[in-house]
Amino acid sequence: MSQTNTARPPATRRIRRHSTGDRVALAVMLGVPTLVVMGLVWGPAMASVFLSFTRWNGVTPIEFIGLQNYQQIVTIYPPFWPALRNNVIWLAVLALIATPLGLLLAVVLDKQLRATRFYQGVFYLPVVLSLALVGFIWTLIYSQDQGLINQLSGANVNWLGDPDINLGAVLVAAAWRHVGYIMVLYLAGLKGVDPSIKEAAQIDGANQVQTFFQVVFPTLKPINIVVLVVTVIEGLRAFDIVYIINKGTNGLELLSVLITNNIIGEASRIGFGSAIAVILLVISLGFIISYLWQTFRKDAR
Amino acid sequence: MAPRFDPRMSGAPLSPRPLGLGRHASVPVSRRAVLGGGLGLSVMAALSACGGGGSGAAAGDGTGAITLGSNQSDAVPKAAYQKIVDAFIEASGSEVGVNTVDHNTFQEQINSYLQGDPDDVFTWFAGYRMRFFADQGLAGDISSVWENIGGNFNESFKEASTGSDGKQYFVPVSYYPWAVFYRKSVFEENGYSVPTTLDEYIELAEGMKSDGLTPIGFADKGGWEAMGTFDILNMRINGYDFHTRLLAGEESWETDPVKEVFNTWARLLPYHQEGALGRDWQEAAQGLLQKKSGTYLLGMFVSQQFQDAEGGEALEDLDFFTFPEVNPEHGTDSIDAPIDGFMMSAQTQNAGTAKALLEFLGTPEAQKVNTDADKGLVAPVNGMDTSGYTALQQKASEVVGEAAHIAQFLDRDTRPDFASTVMIPSLQAFIREPGNIDSVLADIEAQKKAIFAG
Numbered sequence: 001m002s003q004t005n006t007a008r009p010p011a012t013r014r015i016r017r018h019s020t021g022d023r024v025a026l027a028v029m030l031g032v033p034t035l036v037v038m039g040l041v042w043g044p045a046m047a048s049v050f051l052s053f054t055r056w057n058g059v060t061p062i063e064f065i066g067l068q069n070y071q072q073i074v075t076i077y078p079p080f081w082p083a084l085r086n087n088v089i090w091l092a093v094l095a096l097i098a099t100p101l102g103l104l105l106a107v108v109l110d111k112q113l114r115a116t117r118f119y120q121g122v123f124y125l126p127v128v129l130s131l132a133l134v135g136f137i138w139t140l141i142y143s144q145d146q147g148l149i150n151q152l153s154g155a156n157v158n159w160l161g162d163p164d165i166n167l168g169a170v171l172v173a174a175a176w177r178h179v180g181y182i183m184v185l186y187l188a189g190l191k192g193v194d195p196s197i198k199e200a201a202q203i204d205g206a207n208q209v210q211t212f213f214q215v216v217f218p219t220l221k222p223i224n225i226v227v228l229v230v231t232v233i234e235g236l237r238a239f240d241i242v243y244i245i246n247k248g249t250n251g252l253e254l255l256s257v258l259i260t261n262n263i264i265g266e267a268s269r270i271g272f273g274s275a276i277a278v279i280l281l282v283i284s285l286g287f288i289i290s291y292l293w294q295t296f297r298k299d300a301r
Numbered sequence: 302m303a304p305r306f307d308p309r310m311s312g313a314p315l316s317p318r319p320l321g322l323g324r325h326a327s328v329p330v331s332r333r334a335v336l337g338g339g340l341g342l343s344v345m346a347a348l349s350a351c352g353g354g355g356s357g358a359a360a361g362d363g364t365g366a367i368t369l370g371s372n373q374s375d376a377v378p379k380a381a382y383q384k385i386v387d388a389f390i391e392a393s394g395s396e397v398g399v400n401t402v403d404h405n406t407f408q409e410q411i412n413s414y415l416q417g418d419p420d421d422v423f424t425w426f427a428g429y430r431m432r433f434f435a436d437q438g439l440a441g442d443i444s445s446v447w448e449n450i451g452g453n454f455n456e457s458f459k460e461a462s463t464g465s466d467g468k469q470y471f472v473p474v475s476y477y478p479w480a481v482f483y484r485k486s487v488f489e490e491n492g493y494s495v496p497t498t499l500d501e502y503i504e505l506a507e508g509m510k511s512d513g514l515t516p517i518g519f520a521d522k523g524g525w526e527a528m529g530t531f532d533i534l535n536m537r538i539n540g541y542d543f544h545t546r547l548l549a550g551e552e553s554w555e556t557d558p559v560k561e562v563f564n565t566w567a568r569l570l571p572y573h574q575e576g577a578l579g580r581d582w583q584e585a586a587q588g589l590l591q592k593k594s595g596t597y598l599l600g601m602f603v604s605q606q607f608q609d610a611e612g613g614e615a616l617e618d619l620d621f622f623t624f625p626e627v628n629p630e631h632g633t634d635s636i637d638a639p640i641d642g643f644m645m646s647a648q649t650q651n652a653g654t655a656k657a658l659l660e661f662l663g664t665p666e667a668q669k670v671n672t673d674a675d676k677g678l679v680a681p682v683n684g685m686d687t688s689g690y691t692a693l694q695q696k697a698s699e700v701v702g703e704a705a706h707i708a709q710f711l712d713r714d715t716r717p718d719f720a721s722t723v724m725i726p727s728l729q730a731f732i733r734e735p736g737n738i739d740s741v742l743a744d745i746e747a748q749k750k751a752i753f754a755g
Contacts, residue, residue, distance in 0.1 A: 057718070058412040059437045076747040079726050144576050145584045161522065161579020163733060246522050250578045250729045266430075266717035268412050269752075 045281060052275035058268040069275035080276070083253035086167055087283075090174070090254070091235030098175035099231055102182025107212065109183070110190040124184055126177040135244030138173040163251025170241055170252060178234060182227055189223035190216070232287050236280065255280045364653035366396035369643075370420030372407035381674035388670070389661045395654045415439040421649040422658055427461035427640035428709035429548075430717065431471045434644070435464035441645035444468045446656050450663035453682045457707050461640055472642050472663045475671055475678040477601040478697050479529045479637035479710070480621040487514075487592050499537075499565070499627045506572035509595040518597035519573040520585035521732055524725035527577070528711035529637060530598055531728060535562045536635040537627040541706035544635070548715035550753035554746040560738060565627065567735040578729055590615060598624065600639070601697055602677045616676070619693060623700050635706040639713055640681060716752060723748045 018026070052069055056062045073080050105123055109116050126134060141148040142159035150156060159169045193216055201211040239256040242248045248257025255276060262273030369386060373379050379401055386397050400420055407414070407424070414423075415434060425431060434440045447469040451459060454473065462471035488494070491512055496502040506516035521527040535544045539558045546552045547559065574585060574594060586606035588594040597603065607615040623633050643662055645655045661667050665685035672680045673689045679697045687695065701707065712720035723745060731741045 059416065059439070072748075072751050076744065076751060078730070078744050142579075143584065144579050145588065158576035158579040161576045163578070166579070246578075247524065247725075249524050249726055250733070262718070262722055264409055266408060266411060267721045269718045269722060272722075 048274045048277050048281070051271050052278045054271040054274075056268075056270045058270055062271075065271070069272050070279075072272070073275055073279070079249070079253045079258055082251070083248075083255050083258050086253055087236065087238070087255050089167065090171065090238050091232065093171045093175060094178050094231050094235050095228075098178040099182050099227060101175070102179045102227075103186050105179065105183040106186035106190060110187060120183075120187065123180045125180070127180040127184070129177070131174075131177065131240030132244050134173055134177055135241035138170070138241070139245055142169055160245055161250070166245075166251045170245065174234075174238065174241055178231070181230065181234075185223055185227055185230070186220070189220045193219055229291065236284055236287075255283075361650040362653050363651040364395065364657075365651045366398070367421035367649065367651045367654045367658065368398040368400055369658070370407070370414070370423035371399055371401045372404045372424045374401055374403045378671070378675050381671045384674075385662065385667045385670050386658075388667065389658055392661070393654075393657055395657065397654070397658060415646070419646040419648065421651060421655045422643050422645055424641065425471070425644045426709065426713050427458075427471055427473055427642060428713050429715060430709075430713050431462070431644065432464050433717075435466075435468075435470040439647050440464075440470045441647045441649060441652060441655070442468045443470060443472070443645050443656060443659055446472065446660045446663070449660055453663055453665070453684065455681075455683065455702075458640065458681045461707070461709070462642070471644050472659045473640045473681040474642040474662055474668055475675075476638045476640040476681055476701070477678050478621075478623075478701050479533065479598065479600045480623050480697075480700065481596050481598050482589060482603050482619060482621045483596045484589065484592060484615075484618045485620050486618050487595060493595070495622045496625045498625050502625045503569070503572070506569075506595075510572065514592075515574045515588065515594040516572040516596065517569065517574065518585040518588045518594035518599075519577040520580040520582045521577045521729060522579060522581045524721075524729060525712055526582050526585075526599070527728045527732060528720075528724065529600065530566065531562065532637050532708060532711050533598070533624040534566055534627070535559075536637075536706070536708060537624060537631060537633070538562050538565060539628075540631040541635040541708065544708060545714065548711065550716075550719070550749055554742045554749060555739075559742060563731060563735075563738045563742070566731075567738065570732070570735050577732055600637075600677075601679075601693065604677045604693060608676065616691070616693070621693070621696070621700075623704075634704060635708060636701060636704040637710050638701045638704070638707045639710045640707075719749060719752050723752065 051062075053064060053066055054062045055065050055069075109120055109123075113119070129137075139147075139160070144150060144156065144158045144161065147159070149159065157165070160166045197215055197219070198211055201215045206214065237256060238254055239248075239260070242252040242254055243257055243260070246252055247261065248254055259273050259277045259280065261267065262269040262276065369382075371379070371382050373382050382401075383399060386399055389395070390397055402410075411425075411434075416439065425434070431440070447459065447462070450472070454462075458473050459469070462469050462473060464470045491508070493505055493508065496505050509516040519527075519530075532544070535547065538561055539547075543552065543558060547554070553559075574580070574588065577585075582599060582603070583606060585594070585597060586599070586603050589597045589603070590606055590610055601621075604616060604619060607619050610616075611618075623636060626632050643659055645652065645659060649655050663682065665680070665682050668680035668682045669685055669689065672678050672685075672694065676691050676694060679690075679694050679701065687698065690698070708714055711724060715724075727741050727745045730744075731738065
């Protein structure tokens with residue numbers, strides 16, 4: 001190592017290429033998004049963490065009560081454990097049933113079927129509708145006295161009121177929408193697969209199933225990650241449908257709804273609701289951290 | 302990723318001046334520190350500002366233009382309110398604008414609404430929920446208005462308009478009773494008579510069952526509907542005073558009187574329409590309208606579902622009786638009759654106009670406009686020309702007038718957080734499994750202690 005080299009390290013040389021204008025632009029382009037993220041994401045998140053240790057109704061002064069909210073949530077708040085369980089079920093159904101179904105539809109519709117665009121439209125239509133609207137539509141279908149299913153079949157099933165079956169009924173509605181979403185993501189991915197590798201696989205004697213799982217599916221890796229992230233997000237933020245149906249009570253408890261029911265509205269148990277929000281945040285962080293860890297580990301390799 | 306700038310895009314020539322490493326490193330650190338600290342401080346400041354409440358705002362007795370905040374977003378009552386305001390404008394020459402917000406939204410945002418920039422006069426509910434905001438200093442004292450309109454109202458309405466400090470904060474404009482509704486034609490065809498005791502009611506329900514009717518229509522999808530059943534059973538069995546103390550958090554839920562309420566309810570549940578937790582009140586009302594259900598305990602707003610059916614004849618066929626006596630000690634002396642009305646914001650700069658409007662709202666002529674438009678309501682004011690009342694309104698006015706105690710409905714008689722986050726899931730849990738009374742009551746009591754401690 002020569003002395004001239006240490007006197008002028010490469011880093012300094014690289015930095016010198018930035019003019020005042022560059023630095024201003026850099027500061028603005030990094031600073032503004034940082035400010036926005038801090039102000040709109042981390043600021044409120046930290047405020048929630050702070051509020052979760054307090055009792056506050058939005059009007060009277062804030063009172064610090066330590067871990068009492070958390071202790072009450074896990075001991076004497078009956079809807080909490082069902083909500084946690086329902087969130088897990090929600091995530092599992094979307095990931096293990098709806099997502100593979102979306103993939104299957106994508107593969108089938110990717111073949112040159114007649115009227116394939118029509119079918120794509122049919123399956124994608126629910127995605128365009130807001131979940132609130134989806135909830136409303138399915139309420140009309142499931143209603144015990146006047147609903148479509150009971151009217152057509154002559155049955156008298158209490159689809160939305162029976163806590164043993166209403167989660168399943170609602171998941172059908174949620175999956176109905178999720179399948180279309182996943183289908184479109186995979187269709188886009190499949191369009192990008194080079195047909196020649198499929199031909200090569202067939203020439204090598206692979207059947208359809210083998211071609212798909214051993215040749216096509218591995219090339220869809222980037223899409224798989226997107227689909228996984230989308231599914232986890234949908235599973236954790238599920239809210240609209242159950243809120244429309246019965247405000248998330250009686251078998252349809254979800255963490256997101258418990259937060260809303262406690263904070264929004266006249267109830268204003270802001271500290272208590274914030275504590276539930278922090279629990280949801282911790283669960284989300286678990287997924288985010290494992291995702292980032294996976295991604296960076298691959299990048300580093 | 303080191304961002305690489307294209308000098309042509311940056312607009313400045315490449316600087317020959319070297320940039321010191323130390324300075325380069327120090328800039329982001331200090332910025333981050335400033336940013337984090339400043340943000341934390343501002344969040345804290347915002348929170349404590351909210352906590353301070355609106356008490357700091359100075360009110361004025363001006364007589365300038367005011368606005369009225371209304372939650373009557375349905376077409377019929379909205380038009381009625383506008384008509385009342387128009388009449389006031391014509392009589393007083395004052396300027397009043399009406400801001401209408403969706404009913405539920407208004408209710409859900411009331412906290413931030415009152416602490417932000419509320420309308421000078423706004424709709425709200427009598428009783429506990431009025432007192433809550435009066436205690437926080439968010440509502441204006443309108444005792445001077447009551448000096449003028451006090452003669453128009455019975456003592457029970459004045460009581461429901463009075464805050465914990467003995468001053469008035471509320472002008473009642475309308476109310477409606479909760480009672481057992483039925484169709485006269487169904488009772489005539491089957492030779493039923495109105496029950497006056499619980500045993501007679503059960504006997505009637507048995508008869509209806511064998512005639513193929515659902516004896517008692519029932520819906521609790523929203524979670525609040527069943528509160529009406531709890532209220533009336535508790536008031537019939539344990540009396541109004543116990544009911545009030547229980548909802549104020551002063552009595553334990555794990556006691557025999559409360560258990561008796563749920564045991565009685567469990568006895569009645571087999572006569573209730575099944576699957577209540579999946580049904581909204583409109584659907585249950587349709588069951589009554591279609592003569593599938595014999596009776597239905599609900600507020601008088603159930604008449605909305607009858608208003609246009611069968612060419613208007615269904616509404617005339619609708620009748621009600623007050624829930625029958627259970628405990629002779631209390632007879633039928635209490636009833637749920639939620640009162641709606643108006644309050645004045647503590648922040649108003651034009652209390653002169655606001656009080657004049659509130660006074661006008663407490664007159665028979667203003668309240669008549671409202672009850673003429675909405676046949677599901679009754680006016681609390683005395684001396685009103687009631688020739689425009691339907692038979693139903695007439696009867697509601699009489700039944701409530703006869704009651705010694707008027708309750709405001711569970712979610713208006715207790716802390717809103719207790720009503721919505723504890724009572725809704727608990728009553729639904731009971732309806733789902735009526736055998737679990739002890740564990741449901743233990744859950745309620747544990748949460749009540751936690752909530753009322755604050």
